[in-house]
Amino acid sequence: MLKSLSAAVSIALAVSTGHVAAESKSSVTIASPWEVASYDPAVAGFAIQKLQIMENLVDADTTGMLRPGLATQWKASDDGLNWEFTLREGVRFHDGSAFDADAAVFALTRAWEQPGVLKKAPITDIAAQNGKVVITLATPFTALPAFLAHATTIIPAQAAFDTEGKPKALIGTGPFSVSTFTPPQSISLTRNDAYWGENAKLETATYLAAGRAETRALLAESGDADIIFTLDAAGYSHLQHVDTIETSAVPIPRVVALKVNAGHAFFNDAKARQALSLAIPRDGIARAITRFPEAAANQLFPPALNSWHSAEIEPLRTDIEAAKALLADLGWVAGDDGILTRNGERFAITLRTFPDRPELPLIATALQDQWREIGIELEVSVASYSEIPAGHQDGSLHVALYARNYGVTADPVGAVLQDFGQGGGDWGAMGWENSKVADALSIIASTTDQDLRQESIATVTGVLQQELPVIPVVWYQHTVSVDKNLKSVVIDPLQRSYGLSEMYWAN
Amino acid sequence: MTDFFKSVFAVLAARGLQAVIVAIIVGIVSFAMMHALPGDAAYRIAAGRYGYDMMDAAAAEAVRLELGLDNPWMVQLWDWLGQLAQFDLGNSLVYGTPVVDEIATQLGYSLLLAGGAVVASLIIALPIGIATGLAPNGLLDRVTLGLSVFLRAVPAFALGIVLVLIFAVQLKLFPVAGFRGLENLILPSFTLGIGLAAVSNRVVRDAVVDAMNSDWQMFARTKGLSARLTLTRHVLRNASLPVVTYVGVQLAYLIEGVVIVETVFAWPGIGHALVHAIFGRDIAMVQGTALTLGLLYVALNLCVDLACRGIDPRERV
Numbered sequence: 001m002l003k004s005l006s007a008a009v010s011i012a013l014a015v016s017t018g019h020v021a022a023e024s025k026s027s028v029t030i031a032s033p034w035e036v037a038s039y040d041p042a043v044a045g046f047a048i049q050k051l052q053i054m055e056n057l058v059d060a061d062t063t064g065m066l067r068p069g070l071a072t073q074w075k076a077s078d079d080g081l082n083w084e085f086t087l088r089e090g091v092r093f094h095d096g097s098a099f100d101a102d103a104a105v106f107a108l109t110r111a112w113e114q115p116g117v118l119k120k121a122p123i124t125d126i127a128a129q130n131g132k133v134v135i136t137l138a139t140p141f142t143a144l145p146a147f148l149a150h151a152t153t154i155i156p157a158q159a160a161f162d163t164e165g166k167p168k169a170l171i172g173t174g175p176f177s178v179s180t181f182t183p184p185q186s187i188s189l190t191r192n193d194a195y196w197g198e199n200a201k202l203e204t205a206t207y208l209a210a211g212r213a214e215t216r217a218l219l220a221e222s223g224d225a226d227i228i229f230t231l232d233a234a235g236y237s238h239l240q241h242v243d244t245i246e247t248s249a250v251p252i253p254r255v256v257a258l259k260v261n262a263g264h265a266f267f268n269d270a271k272a273r274q275a276l277s278l279a280i281p282r283d284g285i286a287r288a289i290t291r292f293p294e295a296a297a298n299q300l301f302p303p304a305l306n307s308w309h310s311a312e313i314e315p316l317r318t319d320i321e322a323a324k325a326l327l328a329d330l331g332w333v334a335g336d337d338g339i340l341t342r343n344g345e346r347f348a349i350t351l352r353t354f355p356d357r358p359e360l361p362l363i364a365t366a367l368q369d370q371w372r373e374i375g376i377e378l379e380v381s382v383a384s385y386s387e388i389p390a391g392h393q394d395g396s397l398h399v400a401l402y403a404r405n406y407g408v409t410a411d412p413v414g415a416v417l418q419d420f421g422q423g424g425g426d427w428g429a430m431g432w433e434n435s436k437v438a439d440a441l442s443i444i445a446s447t448t449d450q451d452l453r454q455e456s457i458a459t460v461t462g463v464l465q466q467e468l469p470v471i472p473v474v475w476y477q478h479t480v481s482v483d484k485n486l487k488s489v490v491i492d493p494l495q496r497s498y499g500l501s502e503m504y505w506a507n
Numbered sequence: 508m509t510d511f512f513k514s515v516f517a518v519l520a521a522r523g524l525q526a527v528i529v530a531i532i533v534g535i536v537s538f539a540m541m542h543a544l545p546g547d548a549a550y551r552i553a554a555g556r557y558g559y560d561m562m563d564a565a566a567a568e569a570v571r572l573e574l575g576l577d578n579p580w581m582v583q584l585w586d587w588l589g590q591l592a593q594f595d596l597g598n599s600l601v602y603g604t605p606v607v608d609e610i611a612t613q614l615g616y617s618l619l620l621a622g623g624a625v626v627a628s629l630i631i632a633l634p635i636g637i638a639t640g641l642a643p644n645g646l647l648d649r650v651t652l653g654l655s656v657f658l659r660a661v662p663a664f665a666l667g668i669v670l671v672l673i674f675a676v677q678l679k680l681f682p683v684a685g686f687r688g689l690e691n692l693i694l695p696s697f698t699l700g701i702g703l704a705a706v707s708n709r710v711v712r713d714a715v716v717d718a719m720n721s722d723w724q725m726f727a728r729t730k731g732l733s734a735r736l737t738l739t740r741h742v743l744r745n746a747s748l749p750v751v752t753y754v755g756v757q758l759a760y761l762i763e764g765v766v767i768v769e770t771v772f773a774w775p776g777i778g779h780a781l782v783h784a785i786f787g788r789d790i791a792m793v794q795g796t797a798l799t800l801g802l803l804y805v806a807l808n809l810c811v812d813l814a815c816r817g818i819d820p821r822e823r824v
Contacts, residue, residue: 037604046560115557115561222675222682224683354559356559384554389564
């Protein structure tokens with residue numbers, strides 16, 4: 001304890017060499033809202049992967065196209081049950097130990113035992129065979145390589161764990177190694193000169209978690225941080241007028257959606273869910289709250305997911321009168337105070353949401369106001385997001401507003417299968433099942449025939465648009481500000497990488 | 508001199524006993540409060556660990572199993588007290604890292620910030636308080652009273668942003684946020700220090716006024732001491748007693764009460780960590796942090812007691 005205390009003091013007392021280094025042109029400072037406090041890939045993998053400290057067997061480009069990572073190639077057996085991953089040779093971890101099949105199997109087995117994407121795949125065994133990694137499945141699952149590109153399946157060195165198997169260090173194979181880790185606020189990186197690929201151009205980089213959007217905007221304006229992720233609307237519009245900074249908004253596969261308990265007597269008819277949808281002022285929300293008018297979600301899957309987004313599908317619209325008519329069809333009659341009643345029951349429901357994404361409570365209150373117009377009394381409950389899966393499990397949930405990332409894996413089939421497959425999902429359908437969708441999803445998950453796959457995707461999106469077990473509200477834009485002198489900055493819509501290894505400073 | 512050590516020993520013994528009692532009460536109360544919170548702990552811990560993109564009921568059940576959250580609360584409390592008796596605070600339920608490591612790092616940063624804030628407040632409050640105390644109800648006294656009320660009323664969050672805008676963005680004298688070096692300490696210290704000085708300069712002023720109106724001050728002047736010597740030998744020493752006591756109180760408030768300032772300046776302190784731990788239902792972390800803060804109060808009171816005994820010989824006579 002004393003050691004750490006004195007370390008903290010000495011860092012703070014150290015004369016400002018660090019700050020000067022950040023001003024020179026071989027270092028970059030990234031600021032984002034997400035704190036990192038763990039060495040565990042299952043918990044902190046999202047940051048470890050983005051900072052290129054650890055790598056996956058499979059990599060993905062910004063369009064979600066898979067490409068070799070620590071595995072150079074992979075193939076499935078004819079029955080689709082055995083996957084063989086050939087590993088890259090001559091790769092070393094930051095501590096000098098060799099990356100091999102044993103290291104990969106160790107890391108993947110651990111990931112498989114933890115909550116994470118691998119738990120959602122039909123895996124029965126992970127083993128090392130002749131220097132290759134072999135994964136055995138219970139049923140064919142074509143998205144397996146995409147799952148191995150996910151942040152929770154990064155490969156740490158065995159030395160990163162203590163004797164009890166608890167993670168205790170951040171040791172990977174990536175182009176950057178960790179020089180200082182100060183949880184939960186900051187990670188300092190140094191270039192890994194023994195990297196198997198092309199060495200990074202930057203010598204050092206710093207990641208700073210700044211929880212407040214105001215702080216991040218000020219970091220950008222003062223030049224203390226060179227790249228800022230996730231700005232609030234006010235900060236974003238202010239930074240657009242700062243000369244030294246370039247701002248951009250990149251559409252990402254995250255959608256704000258409403259989960260509706262279709263098992264509830266109020267919502268078991270698709271017409272009721274359609275009425276809710278017709279009374280959502282998507283354009284207004286996109287313009288006034290999230291401030292990107294083009295991001296009003298007229299279907300569930302955003303344009304960033306090009307194989308799931310459809311230009312042909314009939315877009316969702318807003319029409320208060322049509323919503324009222326649908327509810328009247330279902331036997332709802334307006335009472336004296338304007339709230340609908342049916343068989344003596346008031347249309348009073350609770351919406352659960354959470355404050356971690358500051359726009360969600362705002363959208364919830366907009367819905368509260370708008371739904372009142374069609375005679376629905378909505379109470380908004382803002383609490384921990386864990387109340388949503390908890391309410392799904394115990395059946396107490398009416399509607400929930402949340403943000404769902406369908407780009408968690410490069411191939412969204414994993415998340416879609418969880419949300420709309422048999423039995424629905426904690427972050428998807430509730431009390432709703434559709435055999436057409438379930439069948440189509442099992443085809444999508446297992447077929448290698450691209451035409452059949454695309455046809456099945458169209459079936460799924462068509463039914464979801466009509467039945468609305470989950471009602472889309474707005475899509476997300478990833479807001480970023482970058483120092484104009486920093487070159488070769490690529491903003492990854494899948495948020496797998498900050499692209500540090502490519503960046504360099506113009507003179 | 509032996510009297511002095513006797514009195515110091517008495518203070519140490521009393522505070523030592525107090526520390527043990529505080530540790531037990533804080534441990535049990537924080538445990539009880541965490542268990543009284545609504546909502547399922549396994550779900551909250553899973554949420555804190557995996558984030559909303561990865562958290563679901565299956566993850567919550569895995570957490571429940573891993574941490575033994577199904578055990579009766581008495582078993583859990585007994586386990587924790589048993590660990591505590593061996594000076595083991597356990598591992599963070601959310602991050603899996605030893606609680607003692609987390610607290611050590613964060614407490615170090617918090618103490619640094621609290622110390623910086625007190626120094627900043629003294630730099631401001633002492634000269635102003637002494638000057639206004641020597642000329643009570645003068646123009647300076649009235650102006651600083653108005654300013655004190657205003658600065659006390661401004662939330663630290665707003666003050667911090669204003670200081671950043673002026674000194675970091677416009678003048679580029681200090682960095683905006685983070686903790687790379689000593690220069691990072693200046694703005695958050697003054698953000699907190701200005702708020703503290705707004706009150707403590709009045710405490711200094713009142714103490715000086717009292718001392719200046721006292722009989723012994725009169726006596727010192729009558730026996731022929733100059734005004735300057737009376738001030739430095741008698742007035743300041745007497746006036747420092749309430750000030751030292753008050754600074755002790757402030758320091759305690761600072762170490763835990765700086766959550767917003769820590770968040771604005773991205774400073775990894777213990778207040779920030781405690782709030783996150785409560786949200787994430789990280790019982791081990793909350794207990795460890797509360798315990799540390801409780802003991803820190805005892806230690807601060809001890810320091811204040813000893814300082815007062817050093818300053819004031821009457822306690823030892």
